[in-house]
Amino acid sequence: MTSRRSLWRDLKRRPFLYMLLLPVIAYFIIFKYFPLYGEIIAFKDFRLADGIWGSKWVGLDQFTRLLHSTELLKIVRNTLLLNLYGLVFGFPVPIALAIMLNEIRVEWYKRVVQNLLYLPHFLSWIILGTIVIGLLSPGSGFVNYVLKAFGLEPIYFMGNTFWWPFVYVFSGIWRDAGFSTILYLAAMSSIDPHLYEAARMDGGGKLRQIWHVTLPGIRSTIALMLVLQMGRMFDVGFEHIWALTNPMVTSVSDVMSTYIYRLGLVNLQYSYTTAIGLVQSLVGLVLVLLVNRVIRAMGERALW
Template sequence: METPLHPPQTTNAVPFKWHSRRSFRKDLRKRPLLYLLLVPVVAYFITFKYVPLYGEIIAFKQFRLADGIWGSKWVGLEHFERLLHSSDFLKIVRNTLLLNVYALVFGFPAPIVLALLLNEMRVEWYKRLIQNLLYLPHFLSWIILGMIVIGLLSPSVGFINHALKAFGMEPIYFMSSNFWWPLVYVFAGIWREAGFGTILYLAAMSAIDPHLYEAARMDGAGKLRQMRHVTLPGIRSTIALMLVLQMGRMTDVGFEQVWVLTNPMVTGVSDVMSTYIYRLGLVNLQYSYTTAIGLFQSLIGFALVLTVNRIIRAMGERALW
């Protein structure tokens, strides 16, 4: 009697969903304290991320405080039509995208380069000292950092312009120049966040098998070749993941940084979505219109995340999902 190539499946197999649910309950009873630590995080996201989604409905209404959300008049897509035909809106979208493109080109590789350099340091105390100095700006507010940047670039008392004068060059008005201001914005952001951003990449580098470096050294590879052929491939999935998250912020520019560094001379390049929403929404009380802008901004960011995530996954890298 011939044996079947594929033996019949038993009818008492446990469904996958029920098995997963039972495993979760078993794990919950086994380690309740670990799940208890998740409660504040889940409560935070529900309170500040999901509950406020209810207010997005005013993007489709002519919202008045006296009438409330449900009592205000429905206007459909009127606010979205207004923003798509607004010359001011097109300008702020252009400024927002340009600043984010500059930040992506110059700012995204910065923590990777710093992490590569820190990973090669062998004197432990010196490495920790440099790390602490690199992390420090992240914990300072933009009010402090902005004043430091403005002071350093001042045409009269700033250190940078004093150095230029020492070499016989004319002082540069960095903060009032439409050419220099975006560069100042980007490099100020790098100064604040690049050091702190090395944490993830250093953690990924620590998981690389040391035998790979030994094999590379035996093949005659120097430090640069080890970085190129061992370290960078080892953190490639982390880089891809961070790139997906970065693309989700392409339509968003931090309000504090722009607000501290901007001035009336450079509003042509510094007026972005966050400042535009603040000016119209909170100052001029155009709540419905600015909510429509915020919703449009979120949808574009979500579309970019989906697109880049799909591209990363098609390239064979580990993506968000």
């Protein structure tokens, strides 16, 4: 009751500040919560002519079909492997970039590097995918041109099932690492400078300062980003995959999002793909809750 009264008093004191929340609240209600109504389709044999309520109720039949699907194992494996590669290779990169940028003392150079790192995040995957394919082209790509200069055979990166996952992961790092660096730089700005002075007085060099001051100072931010990353372990963005995939690598590039697109939008199997999406969301929720609980047990600040 006390918290409600304090919230109401604060609302009356700063009404225009709270009005800024209205577009955000409207966004989540319209695009995140209202579509949950459509999850009913997962328990029906949905037909467009009959509508959601008019379609036949089939209970858990769609989930049973999913469990007996011959493609399920391949799709789950590809989804988890690509996310695991992204976690292992991609998660430490923004931390390392933030640490290096934090050590730069020439402000104009630091701003230029930051802008160059952030820029790919604001480009669509269609543009970035075209650039990646062009750079890795076996005939005219810059990477294969360098390989030829060293007397090596050109590699068809985009058509090779071994190299394609690496292309996917490192293109994702190229696009998103710079933007994630912002969060770590913001966390580093709140570290007390006297801690660095104390470390220097104790004879600690740069590496010791980073290990004993910088990393502990951003530990809670790292934990928070890890929780959010784990929530996406069962999900792969559609645009990234679609911009880089081709029929030669579907054995490693066919994931949950492309499978849902192919069956749901192309083959009109709405009920089945809704069931897949529901399972995908539930697994993501369980992973977030589990990792959040583990981080709290370790004494770190988590999402809640």
